[in-house]
Amino acid sequence: xxxxxxxxxxxxxxxxxxxxxxxxKLQRDYHRQVMDRILAPPVWVVRPIFKKPWTVFGWAxxxxxxxxxxxxxxxxxxxxxxxxxDSQLFLETGELALLDSAELEQDLxxxxxxxxxxxxxxxxxxxxxxxxxxxxxxxxxxxxxxxGEDLEKELRQLDESELAIT
Amino acid sequence: MGVxxxxxxxxxxxxxxxxxxxxxxxxxxxxRYQLAAWKLxxxxxxxxxxxKDLSQNGFIKAYRHLxxxxxxxxxxxxxxxxxxxxxxxxxxRRGRQPELLILxxxxxxxxxxxxxDPPDPGAGPRQTAQDRELASKLARAIGRLPxxxxxxxxxxxxxxxxxxxVSRVMxxxxxxxxxxxxxxxxxxxRVLA
Numbered sequence: 001x002x003x004x005x006x007x008x009x010x011x012x013x014x015x016x017x018x019x020x021x022x023x024x025k026l027q028r029d030y031h032r033q034v035m036d037r038i039l040a041p042p043v044w045v046v047r048p049i050f051k052k053p054w055t056v057f058g059w060a061x062x063x064x065x066x067x068x069x070x071x072x073x074x075x076x077x078x079x080x081x082x083x084x085x086d087s088q089l090f091l092e093t094g095e096l097a098l099l100d101s102a103e104l105e106q107d108l109x110x111x112x113x114x115x116x117x118x119x120x121x122x123x124x125x126x127x128x129x130x131x132x133x134x135x136x137x138x139x140x141x142x143x144x145x146x147x148g149e150d151l152e153k154e155l156r157q158l159d160e161s162e163l164a165i166t
Numbered sequence: 167m168g169v170x171x172x173x174x175x176x177x178x179x180x181x182x183x184x185x186x187x188x189x190x191x192x193x194x195x196x197x198r199y200q201l202a203a204w205k206l207x208x209x210x211x212x213x214x215x216x217x218k219d220l221s222q223n224g225f226i227k228a229y230r231h232l233x234x235x236x237x238x239x240x241x242x243x244x245x246x247x248x249x250x251x252x253x254x255x256x257x258x259r260r261g262r263q264p265e266l267l268i269l270x271x272x273x274x275x276x277x278x279x280x281x282x283d284p285p286d287p288g289a290g291p292r293q294t295a296q297d298r299e300l301a302s303k304l305a306r307a308i309g310r311l312p313x314x315x316x317x318x319x320x321x322x323x324x325x326x327x328x329x330x331x332v333s334r335v336m337x338x339x340x341x342x343x344x345x346x347x348x349x350x351x352x353x354x355x356r357v358l359a
Binding site: 003006007010011013014016017018019021022023026030031033034035037038039 | 189190192193196197200201204205208209214215217218222225226229297300301304323324325351352354355
């Protein structure tokens with residue numbers, strides 16, 4: 001088939017098999033959709049959000065309130081971070097980070113007072129020690145020790161006298 | 167005064183009225199070219215829904231730029247050019263081949279209508295089946311043509327536009343259109359041989 005015959009055949013074939021029409025269900029609202037878009041208001045018209053001036057402040061106040069809540073709200077993540085910071089400070093300094101707590105400071109002072117008081121001997125214990133010392137002083141004067149034998153003898157005597165006291 | 171001149175005068179009157187503020191008159195142009203615009207877009211993209219959107223966009227764009235329509239050509243030529251450009255941009259954005267065209271009587275024709283009366287009334291069912299298969303192959307081959315060849319082929323052979331109007335729609339010389347049509351026919355001949 002030469003090109004002219006081919007061209008002729010193609011044209012006649014396409015006449016017998018033309019392009020289909022669009023489906024009927026899609027054709028129904030074509031015209032209306034186009035006209036709706038044409039007759040709609042221009043897109044550059046922005047309807048005002050604020051109808052009255054005072055609502056600007058209302059919106060600003062609401063926004064500020066929401067922001068404050070979001071910033072200050074103790075979310076789990078925020079609480080966890082605070083706990084981590086406190087733990088770290090405790091490990092570094094040996095003290096809790098909440099030093100501004102007056103109640104805790106008072107507790108710490110009381111704790112220190114109790115601990116220190118227990119470390120220092122009390123008056124009654126001191127008095128007992130003095131009594132024992134006086135009793136020991138009232139015992140016979142221990143002679144000077146010259147030799148080893150004498151030392152053993154003196155020590156034996158001392159033991160016997162201590163046993164007598166107890 | 168020929169029919170074409172009457173149509174052109176009528177269109178000029180409608181366009182003038184629309185520019186004066188009678189927006190509803192534009193609906194007359196929509197009604198007149200709706201089907202042709204839709205089929206034109208379909209011949210490019212091969213999908214009816216996409217073609218509907220693209221052709222509607224073409225109508226909207228033509229309305230918005232109606233003030234720049236000088237009347238040197240017919241409104242339909244100007245409209246088809248807008249739609250052809252919309253379709254080309256769409257195909258470029260999508261970055262893939264357009265869907266398969268459905269020609270009447272070929273496989274995929276949902277309504278299953280037979281082709282128009284064959285030239286040989288005694289063709290019989292075998293010939294009809296062969297025609298059907300050939301139409302399917304042709305539709306696939308048209309879908310694979312390069313953009314410019316497909317555009318020229320669609321406008322001239324599938325939409326019935328004369329060469330002069332095709333050249334105006336494509337924005338090139340008539341000789342260029344003929345060249346595109348010749349190459350398209352060669353490609354199709356190789357596929358169907």
